[in-house]
Amino acid sequence: KAGVTQTPRYLIKTRGQQVTLSCSPISGHRSVSWYQQTPGQGLQFLFEYFSETQRNKGNFPGRFSGRQFSNSRSEMNVSTLELGDSALYLCASSLQRLTDTQYFGPGTRLTVL
């Protein structure tokens, strides 16, 4: 069974731009969560999607948004990029719930210049 995939793996953007990241969960998994990882802050929860609905949300500004499609694939969007948005963005999928065992993708490394 294929694992979680994320595209692109690397992105370089400039301040003020926006970016869209994509995540395909493990087949059969319906819950998709997004995390931001930085050296100083560790893994920070962004949001979780299930059945095309945002079910849980972390403490991030509205510039961070996401959506989920009927095939459970998810996208995350960051608008008006700031230097501090540079991070590894990780997607994780689980069967049904945020509290189920989570399997991570390889991540997207975003650098904001």
Added chain:
Amino acid sequence: GQQLNQSPQSMFIQEGEDVSMNCTSSSIFNTWLWYKQDPGEGPVLLIALYKAGELTSNGRLTAQFGITRKDSFLNISASIPSDVGIYFCAGPPNTGNQFYFGTGTSLTVIP
């Protein structure tokens, strides 16, 4: 996710030595998970524990779900250079709809 207390923060060991690390929380957990993360990559699930007292092995790795349900331990026996990386504990507490992560243990294996 909220962070769990994980120790030690870093370890430098000789190849062939055994390694122990642990994770504690003030909350009771239903599941304890251990992940390994290489630089620039996503965490890879090593071991999942679902029951208090459970002891599970995956090759040279052994993890235990503490009987109080507030802690977990990971042991690596006979370490090798490819064990280098950051190890995270994680899991959902039994209250609320959340998923917590440990602060990570950075492991360096000296050949």
